[in-house]
Amino acid sequence: MILGHKAFFLFLAITLLVYHLLLRGRTAKYTFLLLASWVFYALCSPYYLWVIWLLTGIDYIVGLKIEAASDERTRKRWLVFSIVSNLGLLVAFKYTIFVFDSATALAGLFTEVPPRAWDILLPLGISFHTFQGISYTVDVYRRQIPAVKSKLDYALFVSFFPQMAAGPIVRAVEFLPQMLNPPVPSSVQIQEGLYLFARGLFKKLVIADQLDQLFVSAVFADPSAYSAVACRWAVLAWAVQIYCDFSGYSDIAVGVAKWFGFELPINFHLPYLATSITEFWRRWHLSLSCWLRDYLYYPLGGSRGSVWRVNFNLMLVFVLCGLWHGATWAWLVYGVYNGVLMCLHRAMHERLKGIAWADRLRASDAWAVIAWGATFSQLLLGLILVRMTGWANGGAMLEGMLGLGEGTRMVPGTVPLLVGLGLIGHVWGLARERMPQVAIRWEPMRVANAAACLAAVAIFSPGVAKTFIYIQF
Amino acid sequence: MVRRHLRRWRGPLRVLLALVLFDLAVRATAGIWEHHSPDDYAARVEGCARQQREVVFVGGSTVSEGIVPSELRGLNWNGDSFRDLYAVGLPGGTTSEFLHAIKRACPQPPKVLVYGITASDLNDNRHEPHGPASLMTFGDVFDWAVARPDSRSWVIRQYLQARLSRASAIWRYRHGIRMAAAMQFEDTFPGSCPESAAEARDLVRYADALADGDGYAPSSGFVERRYDHVKEVNAELAPFRFLDRYRTGSHRLYLKRIIRWAKDHNVELVLVDMPVTADLERQYPEAFVEYRRVLAEEEAEHGLTVIRAHRDLVGLTEAGFADTIHLNGVGAKVLSRWLKIKLEEHSRPGTVDDERIRAQAGGNRP
Numbered sequence A: 001m002i003l004g005h006k007a008f009f010l011f012l013a014i015t016l017l018v019y020h021l022l023l024r025g026r027t028a029k030y031t032f033l034l035l036a037s038w039v040f041y042a043l044c045s046p047y048y049l050w051v052i053w054l055l056t057g058i059d060y061i062v063g064l065k066i067e068a069a070s071d072e073r074t075r076k077r078w079l080v081f082s083i084v085s086n087l088g089l090l091v092a093f094k095y096t097i098f099v100f101d102s103a104t105a106l107a108g109l110f111t112e113v114p115p116r117a118w119d120i121l122l123p124l125g126i127s128f129h130t131f132q133g134i135s136y137t138v139d140v141y142r143r144q145i146p147a148v149k150s151k152l153d154y155a156l157f158v159s160f161f162p163q164m165a166a167g168p169i170v171r172a173v174e175f176l177p178q179m180l181n182p183p184v185p186s187s188v189q190i191q192e193g194l195y196l197f198a199r200g201l202f203k204k205l206v207i208a209d210q211l212d213q214l215f216v217s218a219v220f221a222d223p224s225a226y227s228a229v230a231c232r233w234a235v236l237a238w239a240v241q242i243y244c245d246f247s248g249y250s251d252i253a254v255g256v257a258k259w260f261g262f263e264l265p266i267n268f269h270l271p272y273l274a275t276s277i278t279e280f281w282r283r284w285h286l287s288l289s290c291w292l293r294d295y296l297y298y299p300l301g302g303s304r305g306s307v308w309r310v311n312f313n314l315m316l317v318f319v320l321c322g323l324w325h326g327a328t329w330a331w332l333v334y335g336v337y338n339g340v341l342m343c344l345h346r347a348m349h350e351r352l353k354g355i356a357w358a359d360r361l362r363a364s365d366a367w368a369v370i371a372w373g374a375t376f377s378q379l380l381l382g383l384i385l386v387r388m389t390g391w392a393n394g395g396a397m398l399e400g401m402l403g404l405g406e407g408t409r410m411v412p413g414t415v416p417l418l419v420g421l422g423l424i425g426h427v428w429g430l431a432r433e434r435m436p437q438v439a440i441r442w443e444p445m446r447v448a449n450a451a452a453c454l455a456a457v458a459i460f461s462p463g464v465a466k467t468f469i470y471i472q473f
Numbered sequence B: 001m002v003r004r005h006l007r008r009w010r011g012p013l014r015v016l017l018a019l020v021l022f023d024l025a026v027r028a029t030a031g032i033w034e035h036h037s038p039d040d041y042a043a044r045v046e047g048c049a050r051q052q053r054e055v056v057f058v059g060g061s062t063v064s065e066g067i068v069p070s071e072l073r074g075l076n077w078n079g080d081s082f083r084d085l086y087a088v089g090l091p092g093g094t095t096s097e098f099l100h101a102i103k104r105a106c107p108q109p110p111k112v113l114v115y116g117i118t119a120s121d122l123n124d125n126r127h128e129p130h131g132p133a134s135l136m137t138f139g140d141v142f143d144w145a146v147a148r149p150d151s152r153s154w155v156i157r158q159y160l161q162a163r164l165s166r167a168s169a170i171w172r173y174r175h176g177i178r179m180a181a182a183m184q185f186e187d188t189f190p191g192s193c194p195e196s197a198a199e200a201r202d203l204v205r206y207a208d209a210l211a212d213g214d215g216y217a218p219s220s221g222f223v224e225r226r227y228d229h230v231k232e233v234n235a236e237l238a239p240f241r242f243l244d245r246y247r248t249g250s251h252r253l254y255l256k257r258i259i260r261w262a263k264d265h266n267v268e269l270v271l272v273d274m275p276v277t278a279d280l281e282r283q284y285p286e287a288f289v290e291y292r293r294v295l296a297e298e299e300a301e302h303g304l305t306v307i308r309a310h311r312d313l314v315g316l317t318e319a320g321f322a323d324t325i326h327l328n329g330v331g332a333k334v335l336s337r338w339l340k341i342k343l344e345e346h347s348r349p350g351t352v353d354d355e356r357i358r359a360q361a362g363g364n365r366p
Helices: A006-022 A026-044 A049-068 A072-108 A126-141 A151-159 A172-179 A187-221 A228-259 A277-281 A286-300 A307-325 A329-352 A356-362 A365-387 A391-401 A414-434 A443-460 B002-008 B010-028 B030-036 B040-049 B061-066 B095-105 B130-134 B138-147 B149-166 B174-188 B194-212 B220-224 B227-233 B250-264 B278-283 B285-302 B329-347 B354-361
Strands: B055-059 B075-077 B080-082 B085-089 B112-117 B268-273 B305-308
Touching: A006 A026, A026 A049, A026 A151, A049 A072, A049 A126, A049 A151, A072 A126, A126 A151, A126 A172, A126 A286, A151 A172, A187 A228, A187 A391, A187 A414, A187 A443, A187 B002, A187 B010, A228 A365, A228 A391, A228 A414, A277 A329, A277 A365, A286 A307, A307 A329, A329 A356, A329 A365, A356 A365, A365 A391, A443 B010, A443 B174, B002 B010, B010 B030, B030 B174, B030 B194, B040 B085, B040 B095, B040 B130, B040 B194, B055 B061, B055 B095, B061 B085, B061 B112, B061 B329, B075 B329, B085 B095, B095 B112, B095 B130, B095 B250, B112 B250, B112 B329, B130 B149, B138 B149, B174 B194, B194 B220, B220 B329, B250 B268, B250 B285, B268 B285, B268 B329, B278 B285, B305 B329
Parallel strands: B055 B085, B055 B112, B112 B268, B268 B305
Antiparallel strands: B075 B080
16 A cells, blocks of 8 residues: 555545544554554555564663663763664665665676565665654753653554655654644645645646656667657656655645644755756755754764865765665666766855856856756766666767667657646746745645646546555665 | 635635536546446446347346357247347346346346356355446335345445446546547557557457447457466466355345246346366356256256256367356357257257267367
8 A cells, every 4th residue: 555545545544533533632642643544554565563663662761771870881871872773774675685686796706696586675764764763862962952751642643644754754842742632634734735646646647657668768678669759758757656656645745734733844845946066966855865864974074175085975975875776776876976076066166256257247147047958968967876776778879869879659649738838837837936035835625726727637547556656775 | 605615615616617617628628538447247238138139148248258149149039039138147147237237237027037157146145236237226225225234334335326426427437538548659669568458459449349239259368368378387276266155045035026927027048157177166056956956846846947058068178268267269159059949949849969069060070
């Protein structure tokens, strides 16, 4: 069962009805919500309920121990124990195969190695809830928040089902204060939740899944059969697909949380409007970017220190960011690619900062357009890395895009339409940024928009919803 | 209190109202969407029920693809010449669907009911969800649930799902809307979605054939295709899933009900054992042995008229089939002509000359 499946709608309706209508009191409501979240987890990842139980238990106890400890060494030991437990399980589940395959490939150069005959299923949302657990124990260690006394509260913070599978990565400081009393969703939350839910379903089922089914998968499977124009459109369509898939999930998660009265952080802010790679990572998967900044980049020294040290910090953060997404060499290279771009952008910024003509130029609209074009091209190139089925395939796609291929197959007319629909939010967002006078929240239009999204989902969604891309991370 | 609740829920209520208005608009234009994605079971049954028919053919896809009523027009039955014939061929149907189809399609019973039966009609290993969705009433479902406990939950679920989906016109006509949109889009921007538009055009043709004709609305892919040519390209025989794990019993109950219905309404019932390829019989030998045993038992028990339209008797070679079980356009004409003569022979007891009939029908020549 995943968000967007019929079973999920039934599960959600029952959970909402029981939570709001049948239960009274904090303990009853939160216990039910926790059980419902575990049921959700068990339905999605039936073998691994113990993983979330184990890590919840460890981090809950570690939080209390850190708070109770008087000397720094003990506090640090408990923190290390929490981080090792979380990352240990994450590495064991996610990276064992990658390490094994890489080692056997290396050994295969010298001797014959039998192919791997085993596999490891990834527990649901392990990349997300381990980061939540680490952020909690680190925050307690830094004395930014007190340790949670209630097992129920902590378990629900980790397992709250709307965001458990693929984020946003919620921090204790954002979520736990909302749990003081079971929040009653306001009329605005109910309304906004519905708009987000409808928009998320539309992005996922109508745009992302259709693009994949109609075009993206076919082109990436055999780029050499397609013309240069088709290959370029395929990369653009893939960019829209991954955005709509992930931001669609986030919209659904944030919308559903609102129906329980909780506010989750937003995860996207018009990422494809970024005019630099630095800005892109401030707009894309915000909860991960902020997590990496606060719990990795800053502790490493952040932007302080020598140029080499800062660049090293950036590279390390982005290599790990790439590996967080997926345990493959392609993701590792994606991380390196982004790290290099970040370092180059930073170097350029430092070089030009304070030069009058350069500052004037960089503040102009023309520069913004050029910078946007350059940034977007860099992003598209990077996205080939994460979608290609192999290195040769990626090379064929690049050849195809440059017009060096011999393919002739063209772009179905529905693809530009879907790409346009996927980017319409960006256009609207840009218009609102540039012309605040058009930023009127005209309610009938929002109602019509939500209704149209839901109707389009009913009519145009493929029969079987595909798994969200980020759930696989 | 009510006002407070209304204010609190005004967002979802407004969206719901907008959806209801949209749904009503879709419902008001249902004809367009049905035309782009017809419910063929309902369309055939309604087409047949539109007027009294003299001869009704019923059966699965072997009938929808293999019986051409216009070829049987003028059928001479005990001195009467029948001109009003209709084929209720329900692709994928089982004997259970055919009983419900007969009851709905023949409010005024025909003079002759020809059931083109084949092995897959009686396979209890399969059920056709289209039946509960388009043909059955609540009474039929109740009756099924009592008589066939093995598939009780299945039939109730299918029936309720179909009824629920009809609550929303958007959901019910979603495929038709998609097809209409594809056609429109392709017309406006040629080359934009050619495959979907081709499917939509096929469905429109199918809907037109169902609405205007005598029930003969073959799938476009079957009319021209020749099994002998298919075999030349694909050496490996594709499985015919409708005969997998063959067992009889539950659907047979509905065959008995068809026989009883015909008796109760004073209708001449003729069973035609539809022709299939030798490959299919070789592929599922046990299924055909079981099926023919059941057919012989029913024939003996009820004194039925069973015409065995074996391919060799009809004069059908592999060139007359589209695949292992369905006839193509030429094969359908040959079978229909053969059947016309055969039915006439059966209506007046005498010597049946199979050689002559085959020659008259044009067999062995496609």
